[in-house]
Amino acid sequence: MTVSDTVAPLVRAVLGAQVPVGIRCWDGSRSGPSDAPWQVHIVNRRGLRRLLWAPNDLGFARAYVSGDIDIDIEGDLLAGLDVLEQVSDPSRGPGVRIDRQTKKALVTAALRLGIIGLPPKPPAEEMKLARGDRHDKERDAAAISHHYDVGNDFYRLVLGESMTYSCAYWAQPSGDLDAAQYAKCDLVARKLGLAAGMRVLDVGCGWGTFALHAARQYGVHVVGVTLSHEQADYAGKRMVDAGVGELVQIRVQDYRDVTDGPYDAISSIGMAEHVGAAMLPTYAADLFALLRPQGRLLNHAISRRPRKPAARFSKTSFIDRYVFPDGEIEPLTTMIEALEGAGFEVRDVESLREHYALTLRAWVGNLEANWDEAVACSSAGRARVWRLYMAGAALAFAANRLGINQVLAVKSSERGDSGMPGTRGELLQSSVPIPTPPAREH
Structure with missing residues (x-):
C-alpha cells in the first residue's frame, strides 16, 4: 500500500468524499484530484510526525516552515487557505466529527507509515517563549x-x-x-x-x-x-x-x-x-x-x-x-x-x-x-x-x-x-x- 493510499482515507473522513485538494507524498504516490489547483506535498515522514505531535495550526506551521510539507500553488493562495487549514487541523473539517473509529484509523496509519517517534526539533524561525512576566x-x-x-x-x-x-x-x-x-x-x-x-x-x-x-x-x-x-x-x-x-x-x-x-x-x-x-x-x-x-x-x-x-x-x-x-x-x-x-x-x-x-x-x-x-x-x-x-x-x-x-x-x-x-x-x-x-x- 502506498503512502497516499494510507493517508487518503483519513483525509476523506475529515473533509468528506469530495476532497478539494490533491496530496502528493514522498514515495511519489498521489491522491485527490490530479488537476486540483491546490496540491499539498508531504515531503517526508517528519512532516506527518510534526502533525502527529501538534495536530493543529502550530504543527502544520512547523511542517510548512521547515519544508517538510510544501504547498504547490497554481492560483490564489488566499482562496485555498481555508482548505489547507482543514487539512492541517482535522478538527476543523466542514461539519465532520472525528469519531472513535477515525481516531483508531489515525493511530493505525501512524504505525503503518512509521511516523511514531520523538517530536522533531522546531524550525529555527520559531521563537522560544521567553521566561519572566508577560509584558515586562x-x-x-x-x-x-x-x-x-x-x-x-x-x-x-x-x-x-x-x-x-x-x-x-x-x-x-x-x-x-x-x-x-x-x-x-x-x-x-x-x-x-x-x-x-x-x-x-x-x-x-x-x-x-x-x-x-x-x-x-x-x-x-x-x-x-x-x-x-x-x-x-x-x-x-x-x-x-x-x-x-x-x-x-x-x-x-x-x-x-x-x-x-x-x-x-x-x-x-x-x-x-x-x-x-x-x-x-x-x-x-x-x-x-x-x-x-x-x-x-x-x-x-x-x-x-x-x-x-x-x-x-x-x-x-x-x-x-x-x-x-x-x-x-x-x-x-x-x-x-x-x-x-x-x-x-x-x-x-x-x-x-x-x-x-x-x-x-x-x-x-x-x-x-x-x-x-x-x-x-x-x-x-x-x-x-x-x-x-x-x-x-x-x-x-x-x-x-x-x-x-x-x-x-x-x-x-x-x-x-x-x-x-x-x-x-x-x-x-x-x-x-x-x-x-x-x-x-x-
Whole structure:
C-alpha cells in the first residue's frame, strides 16, 4: 500500500468524499484530484510526525516552515487557505466529527507509515517563549526584536517603498499600496488636528513613515519611539535623507519610559496589539499623562470579535510562536474601556476592516513577486512564515474574524473643554492639501 493510499482515507473522513485538494507524498504516490489547483506535498515522514505531535495550526506551521510539507500553488493562495487549514487541523473539517473509529484509523496509519517517534526539533524561525512576566520590559523587547529585526531589506520587499507596517487607507480597491499608506498617514494627521509647531509623540513609530509625513507635510516636531534597533536606525537615516532631521527624533525606548511631556498629540499606529490586556490601563494612563489638556490620541489597533476564549494567542498557536510572541488582541470595547478609565473622552471610532484585507493581499502579492530575493535576504523559513501569516490574516479580516479600528480620544480640560470641532466633517478638514506620495526613496 502506498503512502497516499494510507493517508487518503483519513483525509476523506475529515473533509468528506469530495476532497478539494490533491496530496502528493514522498514515495511519489498521489491522491485527490490530479488537476486540483491546490496540491499539498508531504515531503517526508517528519512532516506527518510534526502533525502527529501538534495536530493543529502550530504543527502544520512547523511542517510548512521547515519544508517538510510544501504547498504547490497554481492560483490564489488566499482562496485555498481555508482548505489547507482543514487539512492541517482535522478538527476543523466542514461539519465532520472525528469519531472513535477515525481516531483508531489515525493511530493505525501512524504505525503503518512509521511516523511514531520523538517530536522533531522546531524550525529555527520559531521563537522560544521567553521566561519572566508577560509584558515586562525585557520580555517585550525580545518579542519585538523577534518580529521586526529580521532585516529591513526583507520588509521593503514585502511592505513596499512606504515601509509602513499597518493597515492602509484605500480610496479604490485597485489603487497603489504606497499611495494608500500615505493616505492613511494623512487621515491620522487630520484626525489629530496637526498644525505647524506642534509636538507629537509617535508610539511604536516603526520605520518612521508617519513621523516623516507629519514633519514634512505639517511642520510638526515628532518624537518616535520603537523597541526595534533596526527600525530606529532606518528611521533616523530616513529623516536626515528627507531633510526633516531637525524636526524628528527617533528613540529606542519603551513607551513606559517616555517622561518628556507634555505633547500636543499622540499617534499609536499598530502598536497596542503588543501591549497586552493586563497592561492596557497602564498604557492608556501613561499616554494620558503625556498629553496637554485638549491634546488628542489616535489609537489605531487590531481588534477581535467578542467571544471566548479570552484575549491572548495560545502558546501552541502559529501566531504566538512565529509571528507576534506575546501578542494580545482585544475587543474594541476593551480598548475603549481602558482609554475612558484613564480619563480620555472617546470622540470618534472608525473601522477600516476591509482596508486591512486589501493591504494584506497587497503584501502577499509583493512577497510572492519577490520570493527569491526575499528568501536570499532572510531565509526560506522566514518567507514561508510571512506567506502563511499574511494570507491567513487577510482571510480573517475579510471574514470579520478580526477588525481594525481608529479610536480618536481627547484629554479634555478640567472644565470639560475638548477643543474638538463640532462635526466629523470639520474634524477631517485640514489646511494642508492631501499630498501625493513622495518620489521613490532610496
